[in-house]
Amino acid sequence: xxxxxxxxxxxxxxxxxxxxxxxxxxxxxxxxxxxxxxxxxxxxxxxxxxxxxxxxxxxxxxxxxxxxxxxxxxxxxxxxxxxxxxxxxxxxxxxxxxxxxxxxxxxxxxxxxxxxxxxxxxxxxxxxxxxxx
Ligand SMILES: Nc1nc2c([nH]c(=O)n2[C@@H]2O[C@H](COP(=O)(O)OP(=O)(O)OP(=O)(O)O)[C@@H](O)[C@H]2O)c(=O)[nH]1
Numbered sequence: 001x002x003x004x005x006x007x008x009x010x011x012x013x014x015x016x017x018x019x020x021x022x023x024x025x026x027x028x029x030x031x032x033x034x035x036x037x038x039x040x041x042x043x044x045x046x047x048x049x050x051x052x053x054x055x056x057x058x059x060x061x062x063x064x065x066x067x068x069x070x071x072x073x074x075x076x077x078x079x080x081x082x083x084x085x086x087x088x089x090x091x092x093x094x095x096x097x098x099x100x101x102x103x104x105x106x107x108x109x110x111x112x113x114x115x116x117x118x119x120x121x122x123x124x125x126x127x128x129x130x131x132x133x
Contacts, residue, residue, distance in 0.1 A: 001102050003110070004040065007092030012117045014096055016110075018077060019087075029076055037080070041087040041099070050078040054130065056122035075119040077127060104131060 003016045021036035023029055030047040037045045059072040089097045102110050110116075111124035 001104060001107060002041075002087060003100050003102055003114075003116075004089065005096060005098040005100075007095035007097045009095050010092070015115045015117050015120075016100070017117055017120045018075075018123065020075075030078065033078055037083070040090055041085075042090045043083045043085040043087050045080055045083045049082040050080050053077045053079050054123065054126045056119040056126070058119055073119065075123060077123045104128060 002019060004019050005014060005016050006012050008014050019037060019040050020033050021040070023032040027035070028047075030050045033050055034045045034047050037043055055074055055076045057072060057074050087099060089099050091097060105128075107124045107128045111121040116124065
């Protein structure tokens, strides 16, 4: 599994997450992921090679609720086993961004000991359970 460390200056700065990002208006989730992987890792991914795995939801975000403009956050995890190019951190390297390959068997320990945002921890644990159960 490839994890990336967020630049220090960003929300959740310095924490390790799955590469990806927000879906833009008019975009499908798979198209958004393929675009983000190009921008963040410099690789070319065919949407047909993105397989949906699981998701994690934060529906009680701090300060959220009706009238606050805060919406629920859903993180979708896709498996990608084929791409063109070699992943490198393309953005925010001067501010601490980095990449690390982690073995599936080590993901749970990584989620607990390394610093990850809450939904990425949930994705790690669920995904490892799905594949190793
Ligand atoms: N990966 C992750 N992101 C989370 C969690 N909770 C949460 O509020 N977020 C926020 O959700 C957003 C994820 O989108 P992103 O990766 O495209 O964010 P970004 O700051 O790089 O934005 P940008 O690429 O639009 O500049 C970030 O603002 C991030 O801080 C979480 O548990 N995991």
